[in-house]
Amino acid sequence: MENSEIARMFELIADMREFRGDNAFRVRSYRNAARTVRDLSQRVEDLVAQGEDLTQLPYVGKSIAEKMREMVQTGTCRTLEELRKEIPPELTELLHVPRLGAQGAKQVHEKLGVSSLAELRQACEDQRVRELPGMGAKSEENVLKGIRTLESASGRVLLKEAVEQIAAIGRHLDNCDAVVHWEPAGSYRRRKETIGDLDILIKAEDRDAVTQHILHYGAIEEVLGKGEEKVSVVLGGGLQVDFRYFDAHAFGTALMYFTGSKAHNIAVRQRVQDKGWKLNEYGLYEDDHRIAGETEEEVYAELGLDWIAPELREGRGELEAAAEGNLPHLIESGDIKGDLHCHSTASDGVNSVAEMVQAARRLGYEYLCIADHSKAVSIANGLDAERLQEHLEHIREVDAAYEDFWLLAGIEVDILKDGTLDLPESLLRELDWVTASTHFYLELSEEEMTRRLVAAVETGVVDCIAHPFMRLIGKRDMIQFDVDRVFEACRANGVCVEVNAHPERLDLPDIYARHARDMGLGIVLDTDAHSGADLGLINYGVGMARRGWLQAADVMNTKPAGELREWIRTCRNKKK
Numbered sequence: 001m002e003n004s005e006i007a008r009m010f011e012l013i014a015d016m017r018e019f020r021g022d023n024a025f026r027v028r029s030y031r032n033a034a035r036t037v038r039d040l041s042q043r044v045e046d047l048v049a050q051g052e053d054l055t056q057l058p059y060v061g062k063s064i065a066e067k068m069r070e071m072v073q074t075g076t077c078r079t080l081e082e083l084r085k086e087i088p089p090e091l092t093e094l095l096h097v098p099r100l101g102a103q104g105a106k107q108v109h110e111k112l113g114v115s116s117l118a119e120l121r122q123a124c125e126d127q128r129v130r131e132l133p134g135m136g137a138k139s140e141e142n143v144l145k146g147i148r149t150l151e152s153a154s155g156r157v158l159l160k161e162a163v164e165q166i167a168a169i170g171r172h173l174d175n176c177d178a179v180v181h182w183e184p185a186g187s188y189r190r191r192k193e194t195i196g197d198l199d200i201l202i203k204a205e206d207r208d209a210v211t212q213h214i215l216h217y218g219a220i221e222e223v224l225g226k227g228e229e230k231v232s233v234v235l236g237g238g239l240q241v242d243f244r245y246f247d248a249h250a251f252g253t254a255l256m257y258f259t260g261s262k263a264h265n266i267a268v269r270q271r272v273q274d275k276g277w278k279l280n281e282y283g284l285y286e287d288d289h290r291i292a293g294e295t296e297e298e299v300y301a302e303l304g305l306d307w308i309a310p311e312l313r314e315g316r317g318e319l320e321a322a323a324e325g326n327l328p329h330l331i332e333s334g335d336i337k338g339d340l341h342c343h344s345t346a347s348d349g350v351n352s353v354a355e356m357v358q359a360a361r362r363l364g365y366e367y368l369c370i371a372d373h374s375k376a377v378s379i380a381n382g383l384d385a386e387r388l389q390e391h392l393e394h395i396r397e398v399d400a401a402y403e404d405f406w407l408l409a410g411i412e413v414d415i416l417k418d419g420t421l422d423l424p425e426s427l428l429r430e431l432d433w434v435t436a437s438t439h440f441y442l443e444l445s446e447e448e449m450t451r452r453l454v455a456a457v458e459t460g461v462v463d464c465i466a467h468p469f470m471r472l473i474g475k476r477d478m479i480q481f482d483v484d485r486v487f488e489a490c491r492a493n494g495v496c497v498e499v500n501a502h503p504e505r506l507d508l509p510d511i512y513a514r515h516a517r518d519m520g521l522g523i524v525l526d527t528d529a530h531s532g533a534d535l536g537l538i539n540y541g542v543g544m545a546r547r548g549w550l551q552a553a554d555v556m557n558t559k560p561a562g563e564l565r566e567w568i569r570t571c572r573n574k575k576k
C-alpha cells in the first residue's frame with residue numbers, strides 16, 4: 001500500500017463527510033491527514049511495520065493513526081466503508097468540481113437531482129444551475145469551466161504519486177535477477193507536473209522470467225496485456241504502467257523514443273530525415289546500416305546535437321540550442337543554498353522555528369526564511385502586527401544562536417482585494433524578506449487582478465510574489481492576469497517571482513518561469529514547507545525550474561548567504 005492510496009482514502013472520507021454536512025473541523029482533520037501522508041518522505045506501511053508511533057506525524061492523532069494501521073492491514077477502513085454505503089462515490093465527484101463547493105454540490109444534487117459530472121454538465125448547458133439560489137449565469141459558466149479543469153486532469157496523477165509508485169516498482173524489479181537494467185521514460189522522466197501513465201524500459205536476460213516476476217507485483221489490479229515485447233498493467237489507484245523490453249544495442253533509441261515528448265520526437269525525426277536517415281525505437285539507420293542505438297548520447301551526437309536533458313524535451317527550441325552548443329547548464333538540487341518560504345507553528349506550520357532551522361541545516365542549507373501567514377488568512381492563524389512583532393523577536397533570538405546559519409525573518413503577507421498589503425508597510429520594512437501572495441478573491445477579472453498584483457508590487461516593500469498563479473493542479477485553475485504587465489512591474493521594482501515547489505502547485509509553471517527569466521526577473525525556488533520534512537519537496541521545484549530552462553544563476557537562493565544579503569540590499573535600493 002503506497003502513501004498515495006492512503007491519502008486518497010482520507011480525502012474520500014473528507015469528501016463524503018463534507019458532502020454529508022459534517023462538522024467542518026472533522027472534515028479538515030481528514031484533509032490534513034491526507035496532506036501529511038501525501039507529503040511524507042517515508043512509507044506509512046514501513047512505519048507501521050517498524051512499529052513507529054504514528055501520532056508523532058503532523059496532524060495525526062490517535063484516531064487517524066488507528067485508521068492508517070487499519071488501511072495498511074486491510075486495504076480499507078470501516079469509517080470509509082460505512083460512508084460508502086451511504087454516499088455513492090459519483091456524488092463525491094461533484095465536490096471536486098472547482099468553483100462549485102460543498103454547498104453547491106449539495107444544492108445541485110438535492111434540487112436538480114444531479115448525481116454525476118455528466119449530469120452536472122447537462123444541467124449547466126440547460127441553464128438550470130443559474131436558477132438555484134445564490135447562483136447566476138456567471139457562476140454557471142464558472143461551474144462549466146470547473147468541469148473542464150477536472151476533466152483535463154482526470155486520468156492523470158501528480159508527479160509525486162508517480163515518484164512513489166516508481167520507487168515501489170523499482171524495489172520490486174531490483175529483486176529480480178533476470179532484470180539487467182531498468183529505466184523509467186515518458187513524462188515521468190521529463191518531470192512533468194502530472195503523469196498519464198508510466199513507461200518503464202527493461203533490459204532483461206530472460207524476458208519470460210521478468211514477466212512472471214512483474215505479474216507477481218502486489219499492487220497490480222488488472223493485466224491489460226503481456227507478450228514478448230511488453231507487459232501492460234493497471235495499479236490499484238488506476239495508474240497504467242507499460243513495461244517494455246529492449247536489447248542493449250537498442251536501449252538508447254528506445255529510451256529516446258519513449259521519453260518523448262511527442263513534439264520533441266517529431267523535431268528529432270525531421271532532422272533525421274534531412275540527413276536521409278531513419279530512426280525508430282530500435283536504432284538509427286542509414287539504409288540498412290545501423291549507425292547508433294545503444295546510448296542516447298551517441299544518437300544525439302550522430303545527429304550533431306549535444307545530449308538534451310529530458311526536462312527540455314518539449315519541442316520548445318531545444319534542438320536548435322543543442323545544435324549550436326547553447327543548451328542551458330540546468331540548475332540541480334545541490335545548487336540550492338536555502339529556502340525563502342516556509343511556515344512555523346506561528347501560523348499553520350507543524351514545527352517550531354527552531355525545528356525548521358534544524359531541518360534546514362540537515363539539508364546542508366546556509367539560510368532559511370520563516371514566512372508565516374498574515375492575519376487575513378485567519379484559517380491558518382495568520383499573524384497580526386502585534387504577534388508579528390513578537391515572532392520577529394523570537395526569530396532574531398534563534399538566529400543569534402547560530403554563527404554559521406542565517407535565519408531570515410519574513411512573512412507571507414496577503415495581498416488584499418485592492419492590492420494593498422495585510423500588514424503596515426513600516427513593520428514589513430523591518431523584515432529581511434517579504435513574500436506576498438493572494439489567497440482570496442481569486443475570481444477577479446483579468447484587468448482587476450492585474451491592477452491588484454501591480455499595486456502590491458509597487459508598494460515598494462515586497463521582495464517576492466509567491467505562487468503567482470495560485471493553481472492547485474487538477475483542483476483549481478490559474479488566476480487570470482496580464483503576465484507581461486505584472487512581470488514588467490516586478491522587474492522595475494526589483495521584485496522576484498517564486499517557483500513554488502509544492503507538488504500540487506509547481507507555480508510558476510515551466511513556460512512562465514522561462515518567460516520571467518527572459519524578462520530579467522529574479523526567481524526564487526521555495527517549498528512553502530509546513531513542516532521540516534516538507535523542505536525536501538524542493539526537488540519537485542528543481543524539476544519545474546529545469547523544465548523552464550533555468551540555470552543556477554537565474555535562481556537567487558543558489559547564492560551563498562553573504563551574496564544573497566548583498567543582493568537583497570541592491571534590490572531594495574531599486575524600490576521607491
Ligand code: DGT
Nearest residue numbers: 186187194195196197257258259260261262265266
Ligand atoms: P503521459 O503519459 O500522457 O503523461 O505523457 P507521455 O509523454 O509519457 O506520453 P505516452 O505515455 O503516451 O508516450 C510515451 C512517449 O512515447 C511519448 O512521450 C513520445 C512517444 N510517443 C508516443 N506516441 C507517439 C507518437 O504518436 N508519435 C511520436 N513521435 N512519439 C510518440
Ligand code: CA
Nearest residue numbers: 186187197198
Ligand atoms: Ca507516459
Ligand code: CA
Nearest residue numbers: 197198199242
Ligand atoms: Ca505510456
Ligand code: ZN
Nearest residue numbers: 341343412528
Ligand atoms: Zn506559504
